[in-house]
Amino acid sequence: MNQEVTKCDCKECMLRPLFFDNIEDKDLKNVCNSKHEKSFIKGDLICEEGEEIGDFMYLKSGLVKIFKKVNHNRDQIIKIARPFDFVSMLSVFSDTHYKYSITALEDSTVCYINLSAIKKLVNNNGRFALNLLKNMSKNSDDLIDTSINISKRNLRGRIAYVLIYFAEYIYKSNTFELPVSRKEIGEFIEMTTENVIRTLSEFRKDDIIKINGKIIEITDYNRLKQICDFG
Amino acid sequence: MNQEVTKCDCKECMLRPLFFDNIEDKDLKNVCNSKHEKSFIKGDLICEEGEEIGDFMYLKSGLVKIFKKVNHNRDQIIKIARPFDFVSMLSVFSDTHYKYSITALEDSTVCYINLSAIKKLVNNNGRFALNLLKNMSKNSDDLIDTSINISKRNLRGRIAYVLIYFAEYIYKSNTFELPVSRKEIGEFIEMTTENVIRTLSEFRKDDIIKINGKIIEITDYNRLKQICDFG
DNA sequence: CGCGGCTTTGATGTTCATCAAGTAAAGTGG
């Protein structure tokens, strides 16, 4: 399943500005030495609700879903996250055990930094701490925004919203392959699998999108945007 | 409306353990000197979406609602907060302007600490920073929990949930006066005013609660709990 | 090959929002 990979040089890491801006080289080296990476393939479980938290982790590449069990056969997807999204914020500082599960939606690489190394850094480096606070705060704000954005829309609006989310935010293209099943879309935007499918079919019949299995092409962006904004 | 009040001694503050545990007396004194308090009466606007953020603020006494405009005549209530709930987390570290509004649901007192004083403290005191991180993280977790708790329930379940929320969490009593209107309940738990009223009336007819205007008495807690947990 | 999970569509019924209309309560100005 997942496997250790050779770790990169943190100094050169693309994600450095996220957490490790304004950090002394020697501090960064310490962190870098205490860290390890794992790669996961699509579908792999990265961490599970209830497990003990040992590391601060963040997504280096790929795409993941963060979710929580609500029923036997239904999860609630809280967030679909790329690199630069703040993955590990959840519970790390408030709890000893994960409150959420994470699985890879695409092949992904995750960096693990020992929690006590992070805490030491917070202790010693105010700018690092402030940056962390900023990221967590932003993360909270985004969660609230998403939640409101979903619940205020009707079903057509939700599907339009999620399609635009994938096109603009994740893939930056009007044609993309859905990284999730119809069921998962429903678990993200609060609707049943059947209605996800039905609404997608409606959009297809209305010539707003083309569907080929998981591949979606948005052919009438303006109409879609209009439905998203309520029309 | 609101007025400045004489400030208390931070050293003795009931809320000290929340933020200012393990803090040097001289640091606390600095913070204490840079802070001020304001009192608000029920209904007062404490801060408004879009305003510039100048201070880190937290609720010292009272009860407030944190909300966001979604339409002309509908707000979304994000949180109903007491002292010890982390009020000022929102946006303070991630933005220069408030993303939410806050109004007093009961007479309230708010402490204001200059943001740069807080940031200086984060810089100089790792334990303070870690504690702040812990509070923000907890706050995020709670937001997610509440959001899921609401959206997974049907209307009767939501009303049961919110009544138990007030009885257990806010007032610690089976008899209490609602601090919010029927409309506001709807804005908190995602339902129309009419259905809030209808469902409350149903519960009254079923002898689960007694209603006298804003005063609610839970007479059959077990049934209510059952409805909350799905029955 | 067959089983289980994912997808699709249709038919049906429930849940909930909307509309309407009236009462009660609370704030406003003369």
Add this chain to the structure above:
DNA sequence: CCACTTTACTTGATGAACATCAAAGCCGCG
């Protein structure tokens, strides 16, 4: 302080939006 206006509350009737149930095709996997 009382008429007036507005806001909160309440109930019923109606229809739309959505979930549920059912049945069948498809695909990947052991």
